[in-house]
Amino acid sequence: MSEFDVVIVGAGPVGLLLACELGLAGCSVLVLEREIAPHSPWRAEPLGNRGLFSTSIGAFDRRGLLPALRKVSGLPGGVDRDEPARVRFAGHFAGIGIDPANIDFDALSFRLPSPTPDSMMTSLDAIETVLSERASELGVQVRYGVAVSGIAQDSRGVSVHGGDREFRARWVVGCDGGRSTVRKLGEFEFVGTEPQFTGYSLLASLVEPHELRFGFTLTPTGMYLLRPGGLISMMDFDGGAFDRAQQPTVDQLTTVLRRVSGTEVTVNEVRHASTFTDRAMQASTYRRGRILLAGDAAHIHSPLGGQGLNTGLGDAMNLGWKLAATVHGDAPDGLLDTYTAERHPIGAHVLDWSRAQVTAMRPDPSSQAIQAVIRDFIATRDGSTYVFETITGLATRYDLGGAHPLIGRNAPDFRLDDGSRLADLMYDGLGVALDFSDDHRLRGSAAHWHNRIRYTAGPVHDDLGLAAVLIRPDGIVAWACDDDIDPTAFEHAATRWFGSVD
Template identity: 65%
Template sequence: MHDVVIVGGGPVGLVLACELGLAGCSVLVLEREPEPRSPWKANPLGMRGLSAASVEAFYRRGMLHPLLKASGVDDYPGADEPAPPRGVGHFAGMMLDPAKVDVAALPFRLPSPAMEGVMTTLEAVETVLSERASELGVEVRRGVTVSDIAQGAESVVLQAGEHEYMARWVVGCDGGRSAVRRLAGFDFVGTEPQFTGYVVLATIADPGKLRPGFTLTPTGMYLRTPTEGHIGMLDFDGGAFDRSQRPTREHLQAVLRRVSGTDVTLSDVQLASSFTDRAMQTTTYRQGRVLLAGDAAHIHSPLGAQGLNLGIGDAMNLGWKLAATVHGYAPDGLLDTYTRERHPIGARVLAWTRAQAAVMRPDPHAQAIQGLIRDLIGTGDGTTYVFDRTSGSSIRYDLGSERPLVGRNAPDLRLEDGTRLGDLMQDGRGVALDFSVDRCLHSSAMGWASRMRYAAGPATNDLGLGAVLVRPDGIVAWAGDRDPDREAFERAVGHWFGSPAI
């Protein structure tokens, strides 16, 4: 019996597998697809944008450079000065100017090797994660389709064909049509679609008739990327044409002509897929010994490239909590904080994508709002706000503290000897940074040495603090003054890491 069986071997399942493997759990990943490679994962169809928060997760686990290499990125910015981002994406197809981002207004931003997002592919992400998972002893079995789930008091049994798999815990990371979600009886609620979207790789007889980039029109939207023949489209048909139908060349050409207002011709279609803006979320992320992460827990349109990043955030939040539960030192209720912390973040992203769909509707009211939004995002404050939302910088969990840093993703604090917070987090443990003169937290932290690292010394920028406690997922759990309260520190460590292992 494994500690954890993860159903779904995409990026979210692999991030979670790596987190659990790093913590010494026995992990089995069951993946439905028989082969890891697919044209839908490679460039251009598999192109994805990782937010700064997601890139930081790779950095903190020592996988940033392999990720950059696999993504073909060789000019990533350094880590000495916080510079404006080079790309901030779009809102509802309206591009933003990265030069208008007010870096000084971003909360607690310090120089870091992971200050920006990265354009990559699913293939690159999965390759890096698969290699790390293998190094950590994670087993991945492909071509396995789960057909039934039976929960007991101490274990879960998965049925897949003639095979049974038993685990103490099961996590569904098996996408928007999750079998785990359905079989375990999760409630899945939300809103129905307004549009059908298409991703197409085709031969265009007259590409000059289509403008490059995002183009909002009175009848929809289309996107022409720099890759020849790669097109995206949104057709506001109420989601009438979904994945249950095969998009033919004739249908795709008719939609493209309608939304572009041209007589453009598709002479051949190599690959095509459809999607909608249906926005749904499970009411909880846990049912007994079964949990969900990524698209299995929430689906929405890909507008703004939030889905993959949301799933990675789920996996990072869940991994250390589930590992602590497996090993028996989790404080009471720790695993329940997964839903409590991540469900509001998922709901926030669903609302963000719904807002974009509403603005893009081909009607006079939505087009009037488009004009207003263009004016707002043309300002520095507007661009900074959108970047703050899409980069992950604005995420803050309610951890019951009035300190503005607590509950946020920790900045890459650096000691004067050159040691960075990111360097200290590669083994998956939490970190206590003590900047105080007398290092009064040292002996107190030793009881949790197997779960938390302690590092002391003056910092290049301590943000006016004397000490910081960072959870394994990079979230600040506690922050103390220049003369830290040792008892308050011990309470915070006990709250998140359980009783000291003495």
């Protein structure tokens, strides 16, 4: 029987990013994927196109993976370290686009100019290609064509039945999607709301395509989205009644498209088609004993706004370093429990954000009235800024305690006077202590955690009025100080998140 520190079920972006985080920390990791091959039309362009937002892009940046992701995604050039990135795509709410020119970037909390963008378009295939290569470099084993059929845990670990083999691990993480086998076998409670619509995604040619508009189009009977290359999405508010076990026919797709568009357009030559709903469900906890959940296995909702992928990647970054510390015996008491405590509220908020969009898009007079109010709100500078800050994750703040308003937030992109950036200090997955004081008051204290915290002293281009900052491996500020540095306060925070001193 093969034994590993962690077995991850699911080789999508969430499972692979988690595998990379664990491999970077020196854990032995096996990833099991039921699909026979890593590539499919649903993961490549254009069907696999996805938007990444600030926190996800920052995760790739802090592990040195952003240049490779840009290259594989077909984005021109690299990141200009001396030129702040411009926002070209600001997202949308309920199909109502955000104008980047209407965003007040100066009002965004603790945001510094950065060469990394707040948003970018890529594909699932590109993300998985980059993460698979890094996982292989880190010694992670990935096995395709292995469907998990059984899980049994005891006080020492978990037995996983996959294919005709049994694998043993100290921990198992389900990253196997909305119909998660791990979630079902682990007997996790999965609760939420039932769907209001059936959605359709298809790659097809059209007869009379000129009758449709490109981009998002909200109509009195639904919504459709037409993109170049024959990619069509549409929402039919039928209460999720379509039997998703059946493949939609050309006639069915034509009927729905005509109904939601109000035209006589005809669907022709369908190459790929699938359905989805806005069913919004969440596991009541993300951990049961030695079994954990992340990504769609932990929470599902409509794909509106591209929040699912970004939320799942956030799960992986939050869990990775905590699970690795637990494996190595370095974790302080209760560290792994903070995974659910921190990420469950984020997932719940994303579900509500999705539900709000669906409500605003319903084809009834009340919802249309709400939609009109939202349009007026988004047209304001404050409204655009609020929506942008929310969907990009810039507004996210974990409740970690502590009085400083930066604690619990994603760390600003500090740039040191020697030209290095915070991201450069985090490639190896350690925490970071930034000491901006003239007398380097934290040097002695930080030395106690030398194998878990990288200490860096020196001036930066803009310290935001801070004297020192402690940053967790996932990029979240664990402690911050504006005035005279108190080494005892720093040591208390370091012990809370990184365990006892050596």
